[in-house]
Amino acid sequence: MPVSTENLRLILGLKLRNLRLERLLSLKDLADRSGLSISYLSEIEKGKKYPKPDKLLALSRVLEVPFDELVSMQADDQLHTLTETLRSPFFTEFPFELFGLETQDLVSLFSGDPARAGALFRTFLEIGQMYDVRVEHFLFAALRSYQLLHDNYFADIEAEADALRREAGSAVLDADPEAVLRERLVRGWHYEFDETTLGTSEPLRGFRSVYADGARPRLYLNPRLLPGQRAFVLARELGYRRLGLVERALTSSWLKVESFEQVLNNFKASYFAGAVLIERNRLLARISDLFASPTWDETAFLSLLDSFRTTPETLLYRIGQLLPHTYGFQEFFFLRVNDDPERGTLHLGKVFNRSRIALPQGFWLDEHYCRRWSGLRLLQKMDRNPEVDGVRAHAQRSRFTVEGETFFVFSVARRLAQPGRSRTSVTLGFRIDDAFKSSVRFWNDPAVPDERVNVTCERCPLAAEDCSERVAPPRLLDLIRDREAKSSAVEALLRDASAPGR
Numbered sequence: 001m002p003v004s005t006e007n008l009r010l011i012l013g014l015k016l017r018n019l020r021l022e023r024l025l026s027l028k029d030l031a032d033r034s035g036l037s038i039s040y041l042s043e044i045e046k047g048k049k050y051p052k053p054d055k056l057l058a059l060s061r062v063l064e065v066p067f068d069e070l071v072s073m074q075a076d077d078q079l080h081t082l083t084e085t086l087r088s089p090f091f092t093e094f095p096f097e098l099f100g101l102e103t104q105d106l107v108s109l110f111s112g113d114p115a116r117a118g119a120l121f122r123t124f125l126e127i128g129q130m131y132d133v134r135v136e137h138f139l140f141a142a143l144r145s146y147q148l149l150h151d152n153y154f155a156d157i158e159a160e161a162d163a164l165r166r167e168a169g170s171a172v173l174d175a176d177p178e179a180v181l182r183e184r185l186v187r188g189w190h191y192e193f194d195e196t197t198l199g200t201s202e203p204l205r206g207f208r209s210v211y212a213d214g215a216r217p218r219l220y221l222n223p224r225l226l227p228g229q230r231a232f233v234l235a236r237e238l239g240y241r242r243l244g245l246v247e248r249a250l251t252s253s254w255l256k257v258e259s260f261e262q263v264l265n266n267f268k269a270s271y272f273a274g275a276v277l278i279e280r281n282r283l284l285a286r287i288s289d290l291f292a293s294p295t296w297d298e299t300a301f302l303s304l305l306d307s308f309r310t311t312p313e314t315l316l317y318r319i320g321q322l323l324p325h326t327y328g329f330q331e332f333f334f335l336r337v338n339d340d341p342e343r344g345t346l347h348l349g350k351v352f353n354r355s356r357i358a359l360p361q362g363f364w365l366d367e368h369y370c371r372r373w374s375g376l377r378l379l380q381k382m383d384r385n386p387e388v389d390g391v392r393a394h395a396q397r398s399r400f401t402v403e404g405e406t407f408f409v410f411s412v413a414r415r416l417a418q419p420g421r422s423r424t425s426v427t428l429g430f431r432i433d434d435a436f437k438s439s440v441r442f443w444n445d446p447a448v449p450d451e452r453v454n455v456t457c458e459r460c461p462l463a464a465e466d467c468s469e470r471v472a473p474p475r476l477l478d479l480i481r482d483r484e485a486k487s488s489a490v491e492a493l494l495r496d497a498s499a500p501g502r
Helices: 006-021 025-033 038-045 053-062 067-071 077-086 089-093 103-108 114-130 134-148 155-168 170-175 177-189 226-240 260-277 282-289 298-308 313-325 374-384 434-439 476-497
Strands: 193-194 209-212 218-220 332-340 345-354 392-402 404-415 424-429 449-455
Touching: 006 038, 025 038, 038 089, 038 260, 067 313, 089 134, 089 226, 134 260, 155 193, 155 226, 155 260, 170 177, 170 218, 170 282, 177 226, 177 260, 177 449, 218 226, 226 332, 260 313, 282 298, 282 313, 298 313, 298 392, 298 404, 313 332, 313 345, 313 404, 313 424, 313 434, 332 434, 374 392, 374 424
Parallel strands: 193 218, 392 449
Antiparallel strands: 209 218, 332 345, 332 424, 392 404, 404 424
16 A cells, blocks of 8 residues: 555554454543543544554553554454555545545544445445446546536636636637637747647547647647647646646546546636637627527527637537526536447547436447437438538437436537548537526427437337337347346245235
8 A cells, every 4th residue: 555644544543443442442441541532542543643653652552462563554354455445546546525525534434344344345446347447437427526516617717717818808819719829828838839740640640739848848739630629729728827737637638547636627727728719708698699599590500610710519518518507407418429430430438417317328338329319310411421521510309218308409510630531429418498498499499300319229118110220139128127027026926925825
Protein backbone atom coordinates (compact mmCIF):
# COMPACT_ATOMS: atom_id res chain seq x y z
CA MET A 1 0.00 0.00 0.00
CA PRO A 2 1.29 3.49 -0.73
CA VAL A 3 2.66 4.93 2.51
CA SER A 4 0.48 8.01 2.85
CA THR A 5 -0.58 9.79 6.01
CA GLU A 6 -4.18 8.75 5.38
CA ASN A 7 -3.25 5.08 4.97
CA LEU A 8 -1.19 5.13 8.17
CA ARG A 9 -4.15 6.55 10.08
CA LEU A 10 -6.63 4.08 8.55
CA ILE A 11 -4.57 0.97 9.26
CA LEU A 12 -3.71 2.06 12.81
CA GLY A 13 -7.37 2.82 13.51
CA LEU A 14 -8.54 -0.57 12.24
CA LYS A 15 -5.81 -2.37 14.19
CA LEU A 16 -6.55 -0.49 17.38
CA ARG A 17 -10.28 -1.21 17.25
CA ASN A 18 -9.64 -4.87 16.40
CA LEU A 19 -7.16 -5.34 19.26
CA ARG A 20 -9.44 -3.57 21.73
CA LEU A 21 -12.43 -5.75 20.85
CA GLU A 22 -10.33 -8.92 20.98
CA ARG A 23 -9.40 -8.01 24.56
CA LEU A 24 -13.04 -7.25 25.43
CA LEU A 25 -12.21 -3.63 26.28
CA SER A 26 -14.61 -0.73 25.91
CA LEU A 27 -13.35 2.68 24.84
CA LYS A 28 -13.72 3.78 28.46
CA ASP A 29 -11.62 0.81 29.66
CA LEU A 30 -8.86 1.63 27.19
CA ALA A 31 -9.03 5.31 28.09
CA ASP A 32 -8.70 4.61 31.83
CA ARG A 33 -5.70 2.29 31.32
CA SER A 34 -3.83 4.36 28.70
CA GLY A 35 -4.48 7.85 30.04
CA LEU A 36 -5.99 8.97 26.70
CA SER A 37 -9.45 10.47 26.43
CA ILE A 38 -12.38 8.49 25.02
CA SER A 39 -12.94 11.10 22.28
CA TYR A 40 -9.27 10.97 21.22
CA LEU A 41 -9.30 7.16 21.06
CA SER A 42 -12.47 7.31 18.99
CA GLU A 43 -10.78 9.69 16.54
CA ILE A 44 -7.83 7.28 16.25
CA GLU A 45 -10.08 4.31 15.53
CA LYS A 46 -11.93 6.29 12.83
CA GLY A 47 -8.62 7.00 11.09
CA LYS A 48 -8.79 10.74 11.76
CA LYS A 49 -5.91 11.04 14.24
CA TYR A 50 -2.42 9.56 14.45
CA PRO A 51 -0.97 9.77 17.99
CA LYS A 52 2.55 10.76 18.96
CA PRO A 53 5.09 8.02 19.90
CA ASP A 54 4.55 8.32 23.68
CA LYS A 55 0.81 7.73 23.26
CA LEU A 56 1.44 4.80 20.90
CA LEU A 57 3.75 3.27 23.52
CA ALA A 58 1.01 3.59 26.15
CA LEU A 59 -1.46 1.84 23.84
CA SER A 60 0.98 -0.96 22.99
CA ARG A 61 1.52 -1.64 26.73
CA VAL A 62 -2.20 -1.75 27.53
CA LEU A 63 -2.99 -3.95 24.51
CA GLU A 64 0.08 -6.14 25.11
CA VAL A 65 1.30 -5.90 21.53
CA PRO A 66 4.82 -4.91 20.41
CA PHE A 67 5.18 -1.28 19.40
CA ASP A 68 6.57 -2.17 15.95
CA GLU A 69 3.64 -4.48 15.26
CA LEU A 70 1.10 -1.85 16.25
CA VAL A 71 2.53 0.86 13.95
CA SER A 72 3.51 -1.31 10.98
CA MET A 73 1.52 -1.30 7.72
CA GLN A 74 1.09 -5.07 7.97
CA ALA A 75 -2.26 -6.43 9.13
CA ASP A 76 -3.41 -9.74 10.55
CA ASP A 77 -5.57 -12.17 8.60
CA GLN A 78 -8.82 -10.60 9.76
CA LEU A 79 -7.83 -7.18 8.46
CA HIS A 80 -5.89 -8.41 5.45
CA THR A 81 -8.72 -8.27 2.89
CA LEU A 82 -9.75 -4.77 3.89
CA THR A 83 -6.20 -3.41 3.87
CA GLU A 84 -5.54 -5.05 0.49
CA THR A 85 -8.64 -3.35 -0.86
CA LEU A 86 -7.32 -0.01 0.35
CA ARG A 87 -4.31 -0.59 -1.91
CA SER A 88 -6.54 -0.38 -4.98
CA PRO A 89 -6.38 2.74 -7.17
CA PHE A 90 -10.13 3.07 -6.69
CA PHE A 91 -9.71 4.07 -3.03
CA THR A 92 -6.66 6.22 -3.65
CA GLU A 93 -8.12 8.10 -6.64
CA PHE A 94 -11.91 8.18 -6.14
CA PRO A 95 -13.08 11.68 -5.08
CA PHE A 96 -15.11 10.77 -1.99
CA GLU A 97 -14.91 14.41 -0.88
CA LEU A 98 -17.29 15.42 -3.71
CA PHE A 99 -19.99 13.49 -1.90
CA GLY A 100 -19.11 14.76 1.58
CA LEU A 101 -17.06 11.68 2.49
CA GLU A 102 -13.50 10.78 3.19
CA THR A 103 -12.07 7.30 2.79
CA GLN A 104 -12.00 6.80 6.56
CA ASP A 105 -15.71 7.66 6.76
CA LEU A 106 -16.49 4.81 4.40
CA VAL A 107 -14.21 2.37 6.20
CA SER A 108 -15.55 3.37 9.61
CA LEU A 109 -19.05 2.31 8.54
CA PHE A 110 -17.78 -1.26 8.50
CA SER A 111 -15.08 -1.12 11.15
CA GLY A 112 -17.15 -3.26 13.51
CA ASP A 113 -16.58 -6.23 11.20
CA PRO A 114 -13.55 -5.50 9.02
CA ALA A 115 -13.45 -9.00 7.54
CA ARG A 116 -16.96 -8.62 6.10
CA ALA A 117 -16.23 -5.05 5.02
CA GLY A 118 -13.13 -6.22 3.17
CA ALA A 119 -15.09 -9.00 1.51
CA LEU A 120 -17.75 -6.52 0.38
CA PHE A 121 -15.23 -4.09 -1.08
CA ARG A 122 -13.37 -6.93 -2.75
CA THR A 123 -16.61 -8.08 -4.35
CA PHE A 124 -17.10 -4.70 -5.99
CA LEU A 125 -13.52 -4.70 -7.25
CA GLU A 126 -13.84 -8.21 -8.67
CA ILE A 127 -17.06 -7.27 -10.45
CA GLY A 128 -15.16 -4.37 -11.93
CA GLN A 129 -12.42 -6.71 -13.13
CA MET A 130 -14.95 -9.10 -14.67
CA TYR A 131 -16.52 -6.28 -16.69
CA ASP A 132 -13.20 -4.52 -17.36
CA VAL A 133 -14.28 -1.52 -15.31
CA ARG A 134 -11.08 0.43 -14.84
CA VAL A 135 -10.39 3.24 -12.40
CA GLU A 136 -11.12 5.84 -15.08
CA HIS A 137 -14.65 4.46 -15.45
CA PHE A 138 -15.27 5.18 -11.76
CA LEU A 139 -13.77 8.65 -12.16
CA PHE A 140 -15.90 9.52 -15.19
CA ALA A 141 -18.96 8.19 -13.34
CA ALA A 142 -18.03 10.45 -10.42
CA LEU A 143 -17.78 13.38 -12.84
CA ARG A 144 -21.28 12.69 -14.19
CA SER A 145 -22.60 12.56 -10.61
CA TYR A 146 -20.82 15.86 -9.93
CA GLN A 147 -22.54 17.39 -12.96
CA LEU A 148 -25.92 16.10 -11.81
CA LEU A 149 -25.38 17.52 -8.31
CA HIS A 150 -24.97 20.93 -9.94
CA ASP A 151 -27.73 20.46 -12.55
CA ASN A 152 -24.95 20.53 -15.17
CA TYR A 153 -24.89 24.32 -14.90
CA PHE A 154 -21.92 26.18 -13.40
CA ALA A 155 -22.56 29.86 -12.79
CA ASP A 156 -18.94 30.63 -11.85
CA ILE A 157 -17.62 29.30 -15.16
CA GLU A 158 -20.39 31.10 -17.05
CA ALA A 159 -19.32 34.34 -15.32
CA GLU A 160 -15.66 33.84 -16.29
CA ALA A 161 -16.65 33.17 -19.89
CA ASP A 162 -18.79 36.33 -19.88
CA ALA A 163 -15.82 38.29 -18.53
CA LEU A 164 -13.62 37.11 -21.39
CA ARG A 165 -16.27 38.01 -23.94
CA ARG A 166 -16.54 41.54 -22.49
CA GLU A 167 -12.76 41.97 -22.55
CA ALA A 168 -12.40 40.74 -26.12
CA GLY A 169 -15.62 42.30 -27.40
CA SER A 170 -18.44 39.91 -28.22
CA ALA A 171 -18.80 41.07 -31.83
CA VAL A 172 -15.05 40.71 -32.48
CA LEU A 173 -14.94 37.28 -30.81
CA ASP A 174 -17.96 35.97 -32.71
CA ALA A 175 -16.62 37.28 -36.04
CA ASP A 176 -13.27 35.46 -35.77
CA PRO A 177 -13.03 33.38 -32.57
CA GLU A 178 -9.90 31.54 -33.63
CA ALA A 179 -7.85 34.71 -34.18
CA VAL A 180 -8.99 36.26 -30.88
CA LEU A 181 -8.25 33.12 -28.86
CA ARG A 182 -4.83 32.59 -30.45
CA GLU A 183 -3.85 36.17 -29.75
CA ARG A 184 -4.88 35.89 -26.09
CA LEU A 185 -2.89 32.69 -25.59
CA VAL A 186 0.20 34.21 -27.19
CA ARG A 187 -0.02 37.56 -25.41
CA GLY A 188 -0.98 36.20 -22.00
CA TRP A 189 1.01 32.95 -21.80
CA HIS A 190 3.51 33.01 -24.71
CA TYR A 191 1.98 30.05 -26.55
CA GLU A 192 3.50 28.61 -29.71
CA PHE A 193 1.48 26.59 -32.24
CA ASP A 194 2.47 23.65 -34.43
CA GLU A 195 -0.09 22.67 -37.07
CA THR A 196 2.02 20.18 -39.01
CA THR A 197 3.39 17.44 -36.75
CA LEU A 198 0.12 15.72 -35.82
CA GLY A 199 -0.75 15.34 -39.49
CA THR A 200 2.54 13.70 -40.47
CA SER A 201 2.92 11.18 -37.63
CA GLU A 202 0.73 8.07 -37.99
CA PRO A 203 0.44 7.36 -34.23
CA LEU A 204 -0.51 11.00 -33.58
CA ARG A 205 -3.01 11.56 -36.40
CA GLY A 206 -5.97 10.64 -34.19
CA PHE A 207 -5.37 13.46 -31.70
CA ARG A 208 -7.02 16.83 -32.16
CA SER A 209 -4.35 18.44 -30.01
CA VAL A 210 -1.34 17.70 -27.80
CA TYR A 211 -0.03 20.11 -25.16
CA ALA A 212 3.66 20.49 -24.27
CA ASP A 213 4.38 22.51 -21.12
CA GLY A 214 7.25 24.94 -20.75
CA ALA A 215 8.21 28.59 -20.48
CA ARG A 216 6.73 28.89 -23.96
CA PRO A 217 3.95 26.27 -24.00
CA ARG A 218 3.48 24.55 -27.34
CA LEU A 219 0.10 23.43 -28.61
CA TYR A 220 0.15 20.89 -31.41
CA LEU A 221 -3.02 21.17 -33.52
CA ASN A 222 -4.19 18.58 -36.03
CA PRO A 223 -4.23 20.19 -39.49
CA ARG A 224 -7.47 18.34 -40.37
CA LEU A 225 -9.49 20.13 -37.69
CA LEU A 226 -12.55 22.06 -38.80
CA PRO A 227 -12.59 25.77 -37.86
CA GLY A 228 -15.15 25.11 -35.10
CA GLN A 229 -13.03 22.29 -33.67
CA ARG A 230 -9.90 24.44 -33.74
CA ALA A 231 -11.70 27.28 -31.96
CA PHE A 232 -12.96 24.87 -29.28
CA VAL A 233 -9.44 23.51 -28.62
CA LEU A 234 -8.08 27.04 -28.28
CA ALA A 235 -10.95 28.13 -26.03
CA ARG A 236 -10.47 25.08 -23.81
CA GLU A 237 -6.76 25.90 -23.56
CA LEU A 238 -7.68 29.41 -22.48
CA GLY A 239 -10.08 27.87 -19.96
CA TYR A 240 -7.22 26.03 -18.26
CA ARG A 241 -5.39 29.34 -17.92
CA ARG A 242 -8.27 31.62 -16.92
CA LEU A 243 -9.68 29.17 -14.38
CA GLY A 244 -6.25 28.38 -12.87
CA LEU A 245 -6.49 24.64 -13.61
CA VAL A 246 -3.04 23.13 -13.18
CA GLU A 247 -3.40 19.36 -13.28
CA ARG A 248 -4.44 18.36 -16.78
CA ALA A 249 -4.33 15.82 -19.57
CA LEU A 250 -1.81 16.50 -22.30
CA THR A 251 -3.78 14.97 -25.17
CA SER A 252 -7.22 15.84 -26.53
CA SER A 253 -8.46 12.25 -26.12
CA TRP A 254 -7.58 10.28 -23.03
CA LEU A 255 -4.54 8.00 -23.12
CA LYS A 256 -4.33 7.53 -19.37
CA VAL A 257 -6.40 9.00 -16.58
CA GLU A 258 -4.09 9.73 -13.67
CA SER A 259 -6.44 11.46 -11.23
CA PHE A 260 -9.94 12.79 -10.76
CA GLU A 261 -8.45 16.29 -10.74
CA GLN A 262 -7.47 15.76 -14.37
CA VAL A 263 -10.98 14.62 -15.29
CA LEU A 264 -12.66 17.48 -13.44
CA ASN A 265 -10.31 20.13 -14.83
CA ASN A 266 -10.81 18.87 -18.37
CA PHE A 267 -14.56 19.16 -17.89
CA LYS A 268 -14.30 22.69 -16.47
CA ALA A 269 -12.03 23.88 -19.29
CA SER A 270 -14.38 22.32 -21.87
CA TYR A 271 -17.43 23.93 -20.23
CA PHE A 272 -15.63 27.27 -20.37
CA ALA A 273 -14.90 26.76 -24.07
CA GLY A 274 -18.54 26.07 -24.87
CA ALA A 275 -19.68 29.11 -22.88
CA VAL A 276 -17.16 31.38 -24.64
CA LEU A 277 -18.01 30.21 -28.16
CA ILE A 278 -21.78 30.01 -27.65
CA GLU A 279 -22.91 32.98 -25.59
CA ARG A 280 -25.78 32.05 -23.30
CA ASN A 281 -28.31 34.83 -23.93
CA ARG A 282 -27.79 34.86 -27.68
CA LEU A 283 -28.37 31.11 -27.93
CA LEU A 284 -31.44 31.25 -25.69
CA ALA A 285 -32.93 33.99 -27.86
CA ARG A 286 -32.45 31.86 -30.97
CA ILE A 287 -33.89 28.81 -29.21
CA SER A 288 -36.92 30.83 -28.14
CA ASP A 289 -37.59 31.78 -31.77
CA LEU A 290 -37.16 28.15 -32.85
CA PHE A 291 -39.56 26.87 -30.18
CA ALA A 292 -42.18 29.46 -31.15
CA SER A 293 -42.75 27.78 -34.52
CA PRO A 294 -45.65 25.29 -34.69
CA THR A 295 -43.63 23.07 -37.03
CA TRP A 296 -40.21 21.46 -36.80
CA ASP A 297 -37.79 23.16 -39.20
CA GLU A 298 -34.53 21.29 -39.92
CA THR A 299 -33.08 24.24 -41.82
CA ALA A 300 -33.75 26.65 -38.96
CA PHE A 301 -32.19 24.22 -36.50
CA LEU A 302 -29.06 23.77 -38.61
CA SER A 303 -28.76 27.54 -39.02
CA LEU A 304 -27.71 27.62 -35.35
CA LEU A 305 -24.48 25.88 -36.36
CA ASP A 306 -23.70 28.55 -38.96
CA SER A 307 -24.69 31.32 -36.58
CA PHE A 308 -22.32 30.16 -33.83
CA ARG A 309 -19.61 28.67 -36.09
CA THR A 310 -19.37 25.58 -33.98
CA THR A 311 -19.61 21.81 -34.19
CA PRO A 312 -22.86 19.86 -33.72
CA GLU A 313 -21.52 18.26 -30.54
CA THR A 314 -20.60 21.58 -28.94
CA LEU A 315 -23.95 23.11 -29.89
CA LEU A 316 -26.17 20.28 -28.64
CA TYR A 317 -24.16 19.84 -25.46
CA ARG A 318 -24.43 23.59 -24.80
CA ILE A 319 -28.20 23.43 -25.33
CA GLY A 320 -28.27 20.56 -22.82
CA GLN A 321 -26.52 22.78 -20.29
CA LEU A 322 -28.83 25.77 -20.67
CA LEU A 323 -32.35 24.44 -21.29
CA PRO A 324 -32.79 22.47 -18.04
CA HIS A 325 -31.63 25.51 -16.09
CA THR A 326 -33.70 28.03 -18.09
CA TYR A 327 -36.79 26.12 -19.21
CA GLY A 328 -37.04 23.52 -16.47
CA PHE A 329 -36.59 20.55 -18.83
CA GLN A 330 -35.30 18.33 -16.04
CA GLU A 331 -35.20 14.95 -17.79
CA PHE A 332 -32.88 14.76 -20.79
CA PHE A 333 -30.05 12.74 -22.28
CA PHE A 334 -27.10 13.32 -24.61
CA LEU A 335 -25.43 10.71 -26.84
CA ARG A 336 -22.60 10.71 -29.34
CA VAL A 337 -22.18 7.77 -31.71
CA ASN A 338 -19.26 7.33 -34.11
CA ASP A 339 -19.89 5.14 -37.14
CA ASP A 340 -17.40 3.62 -39.58
CA PRO A 341 -19.38 1.86 -42.35
CA GLU A 342 -16.25 0.52 -44.05
CA ARG A 343 -15.23 -1.35 -40.89
CA GLY A 344 -18.78 -2.04 -39.80
CA THR A 345 -18.19 -0.53 -36.35
CA LEU A 346 -20.47 1.57 -34.19
CA HIS A 347 -18.89 3.21 -31.15
CA LEU A 348 -20.71 4.94 -28.30
CA GLY A 349 -18.41 7.87 -27.65
CA LYS A 350 -20.22 9.89 -25.00
CA VAL A 351 -23.28 9.50 -22.78
CA PHE A 352 -24.84 11.90 -20.30
CA ASN A 353 -28.13 10.73 -18.86
CA ARG A 354 -30.34 12.84 -16.66
CA SER A 355 -33.47 10.75 -17.12
CA ARG A 356 -35.06 7.57 -15.81
CA ILE A 357 -34.70 5.69 -19.08
CA ALA A 358 -32.03 3.09 -19.77
CA LEU A 359 -29.34 4.15 -22.23
CA PRO A 360 -26.67 2.11 -24.01
CA GLN A 361 -23.56 1.44 -21.95
CA GLY A 362 -20.00 0.58 -22.88
CA PHE A 363 -20.37 -2.85 -21.24
CA TRP A 364 -22.79 -3.95 -23.96
CA LEU A 365 -20.13 -4.35 -26.63
CA ASP A 366 -21.64 -7.58 -27.94
CA GLU A 367 -25.13 -6.11 -28.33
CA HIS A 368 -26.74 -4.19 -31.17
CA TYR A 369 -28.05 -0.69 -30.50
CA CYS A 370 -31.66 -0.07 -31.50
CA ARG A 371 -31.73 1.07 -35.15
CA ARG A 372 -34.70 3.31 -34.36
CA TRP A 373 -32.59 5.71 -32.32
CA SER A 374 -32.75 9.17 -33.86
CA GLY A 375 -28.99 9.42 -34.39
CA LEU A 376 -28.87 6.04 -36.10
CA ARG A 377 -31.88 6.97 -38.25
CA LEU A 378 -29.87 9.93 -39.48
CA LEU A 379 -26.83 7.80 -40.26
CA GLN A 380 -29.09 5.43 -42.21
CA LYS A 381 -30.28 8.37 -44.33
CA MET A 382 -26.66 9.22 -45.09
CA ASP A 383 -26.07 5.58 -46.09
CA ARG A 384 -28.87 5.81 -48.63
CA ASN A 385 -27.34 8.98 -50.03
CA PRO A 386 -23.57 8.43 -49.81
CA GLU A 387 -22.88 11.33 -52.13
CA VAL A 388 -24.51 13.76 -49.69
CA ASP A 389 -21.89 15.57 -47.66
CA GLY A 390 -22.14 18.21 -44.96
CA VAL A 391 -24.40 18.21 -41.92
CA ARG A 392 -27.88 16.71 -41.57
CA ALA A 393 -30.48 17.04 -38.80
CA HIS A 394 -33.38 14.84 -37.70
CA ALA A 395 -36.12 15.01 -35.07
CA GLN A 396 -38.47 12.36 -33.77
CA ARG A 397 -40.65 11.49 -30.81
CA SER A 398 -39.18 8.39 -29.20
CA ARG A 399 -41.40 6.25 -26.99
CA PHE A 400 -39.27 3.96 -24.87
CA THR A 401 -40.85 0.51 -24.90
CA VAL A 402 -39.82 -0.56 -21.41
CA GLU A 403 -40.27 2.69 -19.46
CA GLY A 404 -43.26 3.96 -21.46
CA GLU A 405 -41.87 7.52 -21.49
CA THR A 406 -41.79 9.68 -24.63
CA PHE A 407 -38.90 12.02 -25.48
CA PHE A 408 -38.55 14.64 -28.19
CA VAL A 409 -35.19 13.91 -29.74
CA PHE A 410 -32.92 16.14 -31.86
CA SER A 411 -30.00 14.64 -33.77
CA VAL A 412 -27.28 16.06 -36.00
CA ALA A 413 -24.86 13.99 -38.08
CA ARG A 414 -21.84 14.81 -40.21
CA ARG A 415 -18.91 13.13 -41.88
CA LEU A 416 -15.64 13.32 -39.98
CA ALA A 417 -12.70 15.28 -41.34
CA GLN A 418 -10.52 12.22 -41.86
CA PRO A 419 -9.93 9.62 -44.58
CA GLY A 420 -12.67 7.06 -45.17
CA ARG A 421 -16.41 7.32 -44.64
CA SER A 422 -16.52 7.75 -40.87
CA ARG A 423 -19.46 9.76 -39.53
CA THR A 424 -20.63 10.92 -36.14
CA SER A 425 -24.08 11.70 -34.81
CA VAL A 426 -24.96 13.59 -31.65
CA THR A 427 -28.37 13.34 -30.03
CA LEU A 428 -30.17 15.39 -27.41
CA GLY A 429 -33.52 14.19 -26.06
CA PHE A 430 -35.99 15.90 -23.68
CA ARG A 431 -38.90 14.19 -21.95
CA ILE A 432 -42.21 15.46 -23.30
CA ASP A 433 -43.76 16.71 -20.06
CA ASP A 434 -45.90 19.74 -19.24
CA ALA A 435 -42.87 22.07 -19.19
CA PHE A 436 -41.78 20.90 -22.64
CA LYS A 437 -45.30 21.14 -24.11
CA SER A 438 -45.79 24.66 -22.80
CA SER A 439 -42.48 25.88 -24.27
CA VAL A 440 -42.08 23.98 -27.56
CA ARG A 441 -44.97 24.56 -29.95
CA PHE A 442 -43.88 21.90 -32.44
CA TRP A 443 -43.79 19.11 -29.84
CA ASN A 444 -46.79 17.41 -31.52
CA ASP A 445 -46.03 18.39 -35.12
CA PRO A 446 -47.56 15.51 -37.17
CA ALA A 447 -44.65 15.72 -39.62
CA VAL A 448 -42.27 14.59 -36.87
CA PRO A 449 -42.20 10.76 -36.83
CA ASP A 450 -43.18 8.70 -33.79
CA GLU A 451 -40.91 5.75 -33.02
CA ARG A 452 -41.05 2.96 -30.46
CA VAL A 453 -37.46 2.42 -29.32
CA ASN A 454 -35.48 0.29 -26.93
CA VAL A 455 -31.85 0.12 -25.88
CA THR A 456 -30.58 -2.89 -27.82
CA CYS A 457 -32.13 -5.61 -29.97
CA GLU A 458 -31.05 -8.23 -27.43
CA ARG A 459 -33.21 -6.56 -24.74
CA CYS A 460 -36.19 -5.49 -26.87
CA PRO A 461 -39.70 -6.89 -26.26
CA LEU A 462 -41.08 -5.86 -29.66
CA ALA A 463 -42.31 -8.79 -31.73
CA ALA A 464 -40.76 -9.42 -35.15
CA GLU A 465 -43.88 -8.13 -36.90
CA ASP A 466 -43.64 -4.87 -34.93
CA CYS A 467 -40.02 -4.16 -35.88
CA SER A 468 -38.62 -4.94 -39.31
CA GLU A 469 -35.27 -3.39 -38.33
CA ARG A 470 -34.28 -5.93 -35.69
CA VAL A 471 -30.73 -7.14 -36.40
CA ALA A 472 -30.43 -9.66 -33.56
CA PRO A 473 -32.84 -11.89 -31.61
CA PRO A 474 -33.91 -10.82 -28.08
CA ARG A 475 -31.66 -13.40 -26.40
CA LEU A 476 -31.18 -11.47 -23.15
CA LEU A 477 -34.89 -10.76 -22.87
CA ASP A 478 -35.58 -14.46 -23.53
CA LEU A 479 -33.21 -15.41 -20.70
CA ILE A 480 -35.03 -13.05 -18.32
CA ARG A 481 -38.40 -14.41 -19.33
CA ASP A 482 -37.17 -17.98 -18.99
CA ARG A 483 -35.95 -17.31 -15.43
CA GLU A 484 -39.27 -15.66 -14.57
CA ALA A 485 -41.21 -18.63 -15.94
CA LYS A 486 -39.10 -21.10 -13.97
CA SER A 487 -39.47 -19.02 -10.82
CA SER A 488 -43.27 -18.91 -11.21
CA ALA A 489 -43.38 -22.66 -11.82
CA VAL A 490 -41.34 -23.38 -8.68
CA GLU A 491 -43.57 -21.08 -6.59
CA ALA A 492 -46.69 -22.86 -7.91
CA LEU A 493 -45.17 -26.26 -7.18
CA LEU A 494 -44.35 -25.26 -3.60
CA ARG A 495 -47.83 -23.82 -3.06
CA ASP A 496 -49.36 -27.10 -4.19
CA ALA A 497 -47.01 -29.03 -1.92
CA SER A 498 -48.03 -26.98 1.12
CA ALA A 499 -51.78 -27.02 0.37
CA PRO A 500 -54.05 -28.58 3.04
CA GLY A 501 -54.47 -32.29 2.62
CA ARG A 502 -51.08 -32.88 1.04
